[in-house]
Amino acid sequence: MDHQVVIIGGGPSGLLLSQFLNRSGISTIILERSSRDHVLSRIRAGVLEWGSVEMLREAGVSARLDAEGIPHDGTLITDGDREIHIDFKALTGKQVMVYGQTEVTQDLYQAQDAMGTTIVHGVEDVVIDDLDAAEARVSYTRDGARHTLTCAYVAGCDGFHGVSRKTIPEARRREFERVYPFGWLGILSRTPPVNDELIYANSEHGFALASMRNPNLVRYYVQVPLSDRPEDWSDDRFWTEFKRRIPADAAARLVTGPSIEKSIAPLRSFVSEPLRWGRMFLVGDAAHIVPPTGAKGLNLAVSDVHYLHEALVKALKQGDDSGIDDYSARALDRIWKAMRFSWQMTMMLHRFDDEDGFAAQMRRATLAHLASSEAAQRDLAENYVGLPF
Ligand code: APR
Ligand code: PHB
Numbered sequence: 478m479d480h481q482v483v484i485i486g487g488g489p490s491g492l493l494l495s496q497f498l499n500r501s502g503i504s505t506i507i508l509e510r511s512s513r514d515h516v517l518s519r520i521r522a523g524v525l526e527w528g529s530v531e532m533l534r535e536a537g538v539s540a541r542l543d544a545e546g547i548p549h550d551g552t553l554i555t556d557g558d559r560e561i562h563i564d565f566k567a568l569t570g571k572q573v574m575v576y577g578q579t580e581v582t583q584d585l586y587q588a589q590d591a592m593g594t595t596i597v598h599g600v601e602d603v604v605i606d607d608l609d610a611a612e613a614r615v616s617y618t619r620d621g622a623r624h625t626l627t628c629a630y631v632a633g634c635d636g637f638h639g640v641s642r643k644t645i646p647e648a649r650r651r652e653f654e655r656v657y658p659f660g661w662l663g664i665l666s667r668t669p670p671v672n673d674e675l676i677y678a679n680s681e682h683g684f685a686l687a688s689m690r691n692p693n694l695v696r697y698y699v700q701v702p703l704s705d706r707p708e709d710w711s712d713d714r715f716w717t718e719f720k721r722r723i724p725a726d727a728a729a730r731l732v733t734g735p736s737i738e739k740s741i742a743p744l745r746s747f748v749s750e751p752l753r754w755g756r757m758f759l760v761g762d763a764a765h766i767v768p769p770t771g772a773k774g775l776n777l778a779v780s781d782v783h784y785l786h787e788a789l790v791k792a793l794k795q796g797d798d799s800g801i802d803d804y805s806a807r808a809l810d811r812i813w814k815a816m817r818f819s820w821q822m823t824m825m826l827h828r829f830d831d832e833d834g835f836a837a838q839m840r841r842a843t844l845a846h847l848a849s850s851e852a853a854q855r856d857l858a859e860n861y862v863g864l865p866f
Contacts (some may be wrong), residue, residue: 485508489638506626536585538585607756663739680721697769818861
């Protein structure tokens with residue numbers, strides 16, 4: 478056998494799984510379609526649950542996270558000028574850490590380099606075979622030559638558009654999906670954050686989010702129609718719209734500046750079951766997508782890695798298959814709870830174009846209840862800081 482585990486995809490899921498397995502003495506190889514620069518150019522969300530922070534510490538990749546991450550004790554949820562402060566620390570005893578996913582990925586590449594793990598970039602036409610045989614086989618093309626690897630297990634960490642999920646016969650897969658009729662236009666700008674905590678803003682003009690990367694770099698978003706393109710949004714237009722959606726006191730102190738990146742992402746909820754097919758396991762975006770409203774995407778990938786790493790160590794080191802038999806059910810239990818939370822946050826905070834007056838009233842009543850009920854705030858806080866693994 479060439480490797481114990483072949484990992485398809487060198488995003489955060491594949492890198493973190495490999496890092497954990499290597500530290501447990503299990504050999505891996507990572508096959509990634511894109512270049513490292515391309516993987517590291519993707520700007521993704523920036524909030525880590527405390528459980529994710531602890532996982533990154535355990536993986537030995539937290540030096541920069543601990544030095545540069547910004548712990549947050551709470552967040553602001555606003556409805557027009559009404560401000561609802563959700564105090565995570567007081568309500569749950571926990572915090573979250575603001576640290577960009579791109580930085581996490583970079584730290585993981587560095588750690589994997591130090592481990593000496595082989596990461597093959599530029600692979601094409603990956604085919605996964607023999608998942609019900611004694612050894613699985615993964616073939617790919619690189620620089621025009623075809624290669625084949627044998628392994629005990631395959632980890633499908635290749636994101637929503639990857640091949641791993643599609644290796645499971647369609648008739649044996651169950652897919653659940655909700656596509657939302659809007660996207661998020663995000664900008665990066667070298668300006669100081671408008672608030673020391675994130676602001677999730679509902680307004681009559683639609684949703685806006687004020688996030689940050691560091692004391693002089695912000696990530697701000699506005700909800701836009703799916704038909705919009707980034708070119709439709711000059712910086713001026715963005716700032717005008719953003720100001721209309723956040724509370725007046727925040728708008729008054731907002732510092733604007735040129736954007737250094739601008740992109741639009743659609744919002745989707747998606748789950749594919751099961752997560753195991755013979756010798757292959759799906760991890761992260763390969764199996765599930767959440768809308769970014771709950772900041773759960775990367776955090777769910779981390780909890781999948783937690784379950785799968787434990788399961789593979791048991792199987793490969795102790796010959797005990799109970800963990801791999803349970804992986805799909807265990808991971809899905811937590812995934813569905815995060816799906817629900819992300820969906821609920823999305824419904825609570827966005828304006829739907831074709832909505833009727835009733836839907837708008839439900840959103841306002843949900844926010845009014847959140848403003849006045851500590852139980853509702855604790856429920857939100859408990860989910861936002863992350864349910865236990
Ligand atoms: N062969 C090899 N690699 C592939 C293939 C393929 N056929 N298809 C996709 N990939 C690679 C992609 O190029 C990408 O680098 O798999 C990687 C998947 O990475 P992500 O999409 O980042 O998914 P994942 O690692 O599960 O990360 C979890 O959390 O916040 C969310 O969506 C966000 O990326 C984030 C995710
Ligand atoms: C981000 O910083 O990009 C971010 C933060 C919180 C979210 C989504 C995105 O819910």
